[in-house]
Amino acid sequence: MFSTSGDILNIVLTVCAIALTFFLCWGIYYLVVATHKFYKIVKRAEKGVAKAEEILDTVQDKVKNSAPYMMILGEVAKQAMSFMKDRQTKKRPKPGRKNKESEEE
Numbered sequence: 867m868f869s870t871s872g873d874i875l876n877i878v879l880t881v882c883a884i885a886l887t888f889f890l891c892w893g894i895y896y897l898v899v900a901t902h903k904f905y906k907i908v909k910r911a912e913k914g915v916a917k918a919e920e921i922l923d924t925v926q927d928k929v930k931n932s933a934p935y936m937m938i939l940g941e942v943a944k945q946a947m948s949f950m951k952d953r954q955t956k957k958r959p960k961p962g963r964k965n966k967e968s969e970e971e
Contacts, residue, residue, distance in 0.1 A: 868874050 868877075
């Protein structure tokens, strides 16, 4: 079967070449699978970012559209507070109680 040492060398080189080819193919396969998984993760992240941007744009539009109403509500609240303050300063004493001013006289 093996007539010279060259035959043994050729068989060993063939086995090594086959093993090297097998491990290279195995490594390339796992590299491709890892790249594919990374691609899926990136696509999912892009969808999430796009959805977040859409939500932020919607909120921004809502805030822009409601800004005039907020100014009106602020003015109404300011006038209501001044009305309540005026009402408290002009508050009449309740019947049956003595007024502080009448006690001092």
